[in-house]
Amino acid sequence: MSDEEAKVTVQEAEKKSQPVLKTLRPENLSVLIQKGLDLGYKVFAPVKDGELVTFEQISGPGEVFLEGITTRMSPKSVFFPRTEKVFSYRIAKEDIALGDQKDFAPPTIILGCRPCDAASLPIMDRLFRWDYQDRFWNERREATLIVSISCLECDEACFCTSVGLAPDSTEGSDILLTLVSRDQYLAEIMTDKGADFVEKTGLFDQAGADLDKAAATKAVRGKLGQRFDLDKIKPWLDENYEHDFWKEVTRMCIGCGICTYVCPTCHCFDLVDEAHYDGGAKNKNWDACQFAQFTVHASGHNPRPDQVSRHRQRIMHKYKYYPDNLGATLCTGCGRCVRHCPMEVNLIRILNGICELSAGELPAEAPESK
């Protein structure tokens, strides 16, 4: 497979040339969820547990909670669980028998994820489909239908509009629902997979030409505004691996790794053996570049010996290395790292700081020579 082909994401391969527009009545959303369950899909949706809203596997539409802003954790764990067995082994006399994993990608629906989470999926496809194929991610992606819902609310941590996305962007969704009036979702059907499902449920109506998605999300777009200028970030990062700024902005970071666990696009993992008396398994576990142990050599030498270098790595990876290697920014502006950092390390403030530095250091426009 050529690199170009490898970079074709699941969505791109199945994408319709023109989205098909339909409508869905809000009261039919529950019926849709039940249909999904009846058709044998595993369904994951936001569920409220006290103050927390998280993605859980549901067994009925009553469990789903679609209000408010996005969930605490992203749905990445559906494709990339916190821990999963990648093979097992058994010891028999002097011999070892390996057991491969099977049936790990059942037909699944993710319902009610936000556009920023849907957008994270094709970004991550680039990595898991790059050269060597990670079948655990890839096969689950192929077996999963993404029905997302446009945001009509945001908080001060959200910044999708600053990384080229929007509260109603369709990237990564098979079907995007936008509540355009009190009694109507506009359904943008983006892929064949989405169209098949719409057909099977029989719940969608033909859309009239008068439906205006932009009007519905105008207020939230206004609130989001533009929190920094993405075009200024990478050029500055290209030149400023060494800069006192890094010390300044990462001073508060305690390296707890929360920002990476809540992030829909962080994907670092560890491979760890687990042993029982007559066998065991290899597990693929979430890991984080924020931990000192992540890079330490057996000799004790650590190439990223302090939190400054580890935090710089997180930002460099998202805003420079990943774009350079795989052609996409590894951040969808979901705001989780900003919202949940116990030390108030704030990515928006950091990226804003970079814009300010870049404005101070580089003339915005080279002066015309006369």
Next chain:
Amino acid sequence: MAEQMKLEEATLSDTGKDDLDNIYLPHLMVIQEIAQETPDVKSMKLVFKDEEMQKNFSFRTGQFGEFTVFGVGESTFNICSSQTWRDHIECCFRKVGRVTKALWEMNEGDIIGFRGPYGNWYPVERMEGKNILFIAGGIALPPVRCMIWHALDLRDKFKDIAILYGARSVADLVFKRELEEWEKRDDVTVVTTVDPGGETPDWKGKIGFVPTVLKEMSPRSDNAIALVCGPPVMIKFTLPVLYGLGFAKEDIITSLENRMKCGVGKCGRCNVGNVYVCKDGPIFTAAQVELLPEEY
């Protein structure tokens, strides 16, 4: 040793990348022979449990593998045998952590897991027709040794071959029997050295650090390529000596040892700047290393 090898040149159309569906699933290998090299270094000869697999397995000199001790963990080692040997592969490791301790305890006939071959390989085509200077320090002889055997097996493709190998003490020299074998040959120059204080009464090699001995050797840099592997401090002080001798940065080849897990560009661990050491490396020229942030 040399007699056991198949000397025909491996004609490989690819990197030997295997087509397993599950990139994390290892192949089973049997430990055929174990040699204790130093008080804390062992080398192992390994064959695939599946004979067909052994027959079809191919790799390029300089690539690495992920070696599993089942129930304990996985470690990254260079495949320290040459691609010209087809009936087994070898690895050589120092006992430093959990996995390497467990591997240390294993016996001939035991089974381990292997994933690979991964990473890039020595730029053999560029090295052919040139004088080759091999420089290694301590446990870093294995990743150089594979290329030494490659060059010796296909001796007439290369011009002068010189080897400079240093260790802390005589006891820390690995592959001693092979060093003796190379010393006996008249088509290769071998210089061994130990750090001051590391010599024994009957030590016949040099006494001094690698960079100092290299300066004394003062090998010619025209039409030459230097291959340098060793601890970071050794590399740091050896490079200026090579530059002083006239070696261009493009003609100095080294290998990075960033911590790895997946070996296939997924887990993020070996990412340094725009490079994934497991995919783009581990072999780089000094010129390429210079462009990286200092995170290795």
